[in-house]
Amino acid sequence: MSMVPNQGDDMAPFDSVTARLILLLAETGSIGRAAEREGIASSAVSRRVSDLESRLGVVLFDRSAHGVRLTSAGESYAEGCRTVLRAIADLDAVMADFGAGLRGSLRLACTSSALTGRLPELLARYAAKHDGIVLDIQEMGAAKALLALDEGRADIAIVSDNYDFTRFEIKAFEDDRVWVLAPPDHPLAGQIEPRKDIGFGTVIDYPIVGIHQAGSLDRLVAEAARKAGKPLAESVRVESFPALVRMVEAGFGIGFLRSTSLHLLAGTDLVCAPLAEPWALRQLLVARRKTSPLSAAMKSFIALCSETYVPSV
CATH class of the missing domain: 3.40.190.10 (Periplasmic binding protein-like II)
Known part of the structure; x- marks a missing residue:
């Protein structure tokens, strides 16, 4: 299939909504599921992707009766989307620290194991001490929590220790034998x-x-x-x-x-x-992306985790 880019639009601005849709399609493999997650019509998702492919002059997804799958060009574009969205999220974190330091947000991606251990009590202590910090707590599997860190959708993840943490800075949170x-x-x-x-x-x-x-x-x-x-x-x-x-x-x-x-x-x-x-002899770990700015909210939470961690004997 030959596609010719629209020369008049080759300098079109980056569209974060379409970028999120590309990543959702890559994750779900389904236009319908991606549309449901984003709260828009399936036809709108298809139109955005088709318009983007036309502008870029490449095919980003292989379509079939079983769903959609990234092409090699799509894989490259999706990685670029992750990079830009991470940069946007990082910029937001930096700007938040320019304020008085009394307000902000902390986005946590946590496994079920973390939320059934000491984390709820720790979060209650944190919220009482930092009442200007808005907590956004999402429960998900460890692999998805680390992906949320990678894509800038979470500041900190609390996950089990049997994953690849090469890209992350980690600290022990709780023993979990x-x-x-x-x-x-x-x-x-x-x-x-x-x-x-x-x-x-x-x-x-x-x-x-x-x-x-x-x-x-x-x-x-x-x-x-x-x-x-x-x-x-x-x-x-x-x-x-x-x-x-x-x-x-x-x-x-x-x-x-x-x-x-x-x-x-x-x-x-x-x-x-x-x-x-x-x-x-396992552990739950506190993880953050090494390259992400360390906001005041993140610093205080990680410090509290370290202060209250007591290894099993």
């Missing part, structure tokens, strides 16, 4: 004691209740099983930790939880114990 849980009548129950470590090799041969495919805990357990040469015997898979607890309680198998989610066992008769292996 992996535990195994089982019903009291399970064959393993006699070997499970809360204050005694149990080996992964002891539990892996039993059916398990899986959790959120490709999530951080799923990736950890699957990789450990692969290294042990023992494929996981999943009896069922769920998408939330409360559902995992209920399915284990109902007898569908054993399960794995991080220590920040152990409060979900309250009111049950499930037994649990920490895994003994080094890979199970």
Whole structure:
């Protein structure tokens, strides 16, 4: 397909709305889902992309009945959009610090594990001390939280530690060890004691209740099983930790939880114990992009996290 750019528009200004749409289309692979997320009509999304392709003289997306996918030119343009949007977000952060320092915002991208641990109490302390700072707290998976940092949609992410943090500055936030849980009548129950470590090799041969495919805990357990040469015997898979607890309680198998989610066992008769292996000694991390300006709101929050972090012994 030959496309000729419109010479009269080759100096058209950068359009941040269209840039966000390009990134949404790249993420979702669907015009309909991107339109729904942005709150506009699908036809408007299609028109913006077509107009942009016409102006640039390139095809940004391969279209098919299954959705849309970035071309090589589209990949390059999407990366450029991320760069510009990051720069815009960074400029906003710098300008905020030119004020009196009494007002601002802090955008946090947090995993479910973070929000079920000590983070809510810490945020309450922060809000009480910095009542002029508007908190924008978004719950999402770790991979999406780091992507939000990359694209300038979040200032700080609090995520599990088993990802690539090359581009980020990180600090420990909370210890989050992996535990195994089982019903009291399970064959393993006699070997499970809360204050005694149990080996992964002891539990892996039993059916398990899986959790959120490709999530951080799923990736950890699957990789450990692969290294042990023992494929996981999943009896069922769920998408939330409360559902995992209920399915284990109902007898569908054993399960794995991080220590920040152990409060979900309250009111049950499930037994649990920490895994003994080094890979199970995990942490939640506070991450920020190394190249992003460190606003006053970010500095004070990171300082509070460091002051209140107490490593497990």
